[in-house]
Amino acid sequence: MSAFHNRSQTSARRSDYVWQYEYYDDEEPVSFEGLKAHRYSIVIGFWVGLAVFVIFMFFVLTLLTKTGAPHQENPDSAEKRHRPGSCLVDIDGPQDENDKAFSRPLLSESRSYFHFYINEEDRGQRKLKPEEKTAVKQQESFNRPRGIRSSGMGEMEEDVEEAGRHQPLNGLIEENKAERENDLFSHFNIPNFVNLEQSSNLGEEDLLYEPSVILERQAHSQDTHCDIH
Amino acid sequence: MTPFSLAMNVSTVNQSDCPDVTVPFPIFFAIGVVSLAENLLVVVAVIRNRNLHSPMYCFICSLAAFNTIASLTKTCENLMIVLAENGHLQKKGSSETKLDDVIDSLLCMSFVGSIFSFMAIAVDRYITIFHALQYHNIMTMQRAGVILAVIWTTCGVWAVLMVQFFASKFIMICFVAFFFISLAFICFLYAYMFMLARSHAREIAALPSSKGRKFRRQWWRGSMRGALTLTILFGVFVVCWAPFFLHLTIIMVCPLNPYCECYRSLFQLHVVLMMSHALIDPAIYAFRSNELRHTFRKMLLCSEWRQCS
Numbered sequence: 001m002s003a004f005h006n007r008s009q010t011s012a013r014r015s016d017y018v019w020q021y022e023y024y025d026d027e028e029p030v031s032f033e034g035l036k037a038h039r040y041s042i043v044i045g046f047w048v049g050l051a052v053f054v055i056f057m058f059f060v061l062t063l064l065t066k067t068g069a070p071h072q073e074n075p076d077s078a079e080k081r082h083r084p085g086s087c088l089v090d091i092d093g094p095q096d097e098n099d100k101a102f103s104r105p106l107l108s109e110s111r112s113y114f115h116f117y118i119n120e121e122d123r124g125q126r127k128l129k130p131e132e133k134t135a136v137k138q139q140e141s142f143n144r145p146r147g148i149r150s151s152g153m154g155e156m157e158e159d160v161e162e163a164g165r166h167q168p169l170n171g172l173i174e175e176n177k178a179e180r181e182n183d184l185f186s187h188f189n190i191p192n193f194v195n196l197e198q199s200s201n202l203g204e205e206d207l208l209y210e211p212s213v214i215l216e217r218q219a220h221s222q223d224t225h226c227d228i229h
Numbered sequence: 230m231t232p233f234s235l236a237m238n239v240s241t242v243n244q245s246d247c248p249d250v251t252v253p254f255p256i257f258f259a260i261g262v263v264s265l266a267e268n269l270l271v272v273v274a275v276i277r278n279r280n281l282h283s284p285m286y287c288f289i290c291s292l293a294a295f296n297t298i299a300s301l302t303k304t305c306e307n308l309m310i311v312l313a314e315n316g317h318l319q320k321k322g323s324s325e326t327k328l329d330d331v332i333d334s335l336l337c338m339s340f341v342g343s344i345f346s347f348m349a350i351a352v353d354r355y356i357t358i359f360h361a362l363q364y365h366n367i368m369t370m371q372r373a374g375v376i377l378a379v380i381w382t383t384c385g386v387w388a389v390l391m392v393q394f395f396a397s398k399f400i401m402i403c404f405v406a407f408f409f410i411s412l413a414f415i416c417f418l419y420a421y422m423f424m425l426a427r428s429h430a431r432e433i434a435a436l437p438s439s440k441g442r443k444f445r446r447q448w449w450r451g452s453m454r455g456a457l458t459l460t461i462l463f464g465v466f467v468v469c470w471a472p473f474f475l476h477l478t479i480i481m482v483c484p485l486n487p488y489c490e491c492y493r494s495l496f497q498l499h500v501v502l503m504m505s506h507a508l509i510d511p512a513i514y515a516f517r518s519n520e521l522r523h524t525f526r527k528m529l530l531c532s533e534w535r536q537c538s
Binding site: 035037039040041042043046050053054057058061064197 | 246248423424429453455457458459460463464467468471472475479487488489491492495
């Protein structure tokens with residue numbers, strides 16, 4: 001403000017500046033006569049509006065959470081759904097010859113909950129069923145190089161740390177801790193257990209491997225082995 | 230931006246029914262010192278730990294650096310105000326005016342820079358989620374460095390321009406418009422990320438498994454946590470920054486209205502809110518990373534870096 005006072009003296013000679021703070025001088029006092037509403041009505045209105053906005057945003061987010069909840073399964077659909085589940089395990093079978101080094105560690109971690117939602121791969125596979133897409137996405141997640149694991153949504157890391165591995169929304173990032181991943185694999189009873197360190201060493205090489213090739217092979221194996229719906 | 234030095238001339242404001250609310254200097258000092266310590270800790274931790282040399286942590290470090298500059302500058306300004314009111318400094322001397330200009334430029338730069346850093350962090354998270362496979366190709370360290378250089382240069386230039394031409398309404402309109410545009414942009418990015426993550430999590434929870442019910446419960450709990458986190462992130466940003474920008478808008482729109490003057494009388498509270506945002510930022514962004522927390526513990530508890538394994 002002192003700068004303004006200084007400048008307003010020097011710039012009074014230069015008429016091109018308009019100083020908004022001149023009303024702070026004593027020339028024009030603001031009249032408080034005849035106010036209809038409370039003096040602080042703008043202040044109160046602003047803070048009430050801000051609080052409503054934040055609460056509204058929270059309710060919208062939680063409403064999205066509730067409406068997006070997966071539906072209860074009835075026994076018939078549960079049976080049908082079991083086949084894609086077994087397909088996820090069977091996929092390990094036919095792919096020994098060409099891509100042991102790449103796809104096996106990926107497939108064995110196909111049930112890991114630490115993955116990224118990959119939008120652009122989704123575009124390329126509209127024809128796949130939801131279960132296949134999920135399986136492919138889980139595979140794709142381990143094409144990412146190792147360095148990514150420490151980047152991502154920081155707040156999700158916190159949730160991952162506290163609540164453990166079964167937080168689907170927070171499975172966006174992880175720290176590479178051996179004991180947690182061991183727990184994960186033992187929980188899922190994956191038949192071909194491959195040590196995570198081994199697979200993560202292949203992380204860099206996986207970049208060279210075209211994701212689309214994996215998708216094709218995935219779709220092919222799905223067709224040969226499973227009747228899906 | 231000389232509104233920050235408005236506090237120096239509280240006594241010359243006309244007495245009205247809405248007296249200016251003054252915040253005692255110890256509160257300013259306390260907030261300034263604590264936020265300075267926190268953000269400096271984040272900057273030093275990111276620089277010292279080689280594991281944290283990735284684009285995401287670079288952006289968090291840049292945010293912490295801007296907050297450090299803001300806290301330091303504001304603390305210096307408070308010191309100047311205290312000295313001036315005790316008569317040690319001339320309020321209208323030329324060197325004090327120049328120092329005041331420098332302080333205002335730095336404050337403006339740090340505020341604009343922290344908004345840019347928020348946008349950079351949001352874009353980085355967006356790329357991490359939606360282009361995860363190409364993340365390492367899209368966001369290399371060189372590109373992150375270039376982005377940070379552009380941000381810092383833009384902020385420096387804009388700050389100098391703003392302080393020189395603060396009288397021009399166009400500049401102020403630009404400033405307020407920039408704030409609202411970045412707010413909308415960040416809101417959109419995070420909402421999009423949240424929705425896509427939610428739908429993906431729904432697919433996961435719908436997987437056939439004997440643990441399906443358990444997954445659904447955990448999915449719901451995880452989504453709730455995500456919603457709460459996003460609300461905190463965005464809510465704190467809006468609550469801390471919006472009052473000051475409404476102040477700027479009101480200055481332009483209704484300088485003589487008594488209602489507006491009552492809002493303007495709370496100016497120091499709004500500045501305290503902006504400073505406390507620099508205090509809360511590390512808790513929201515930096516301290517949620519396990520690696521950073523680990524580095525802090527090492528730095529604070531171990532006297533020598535090499536003694537700790």
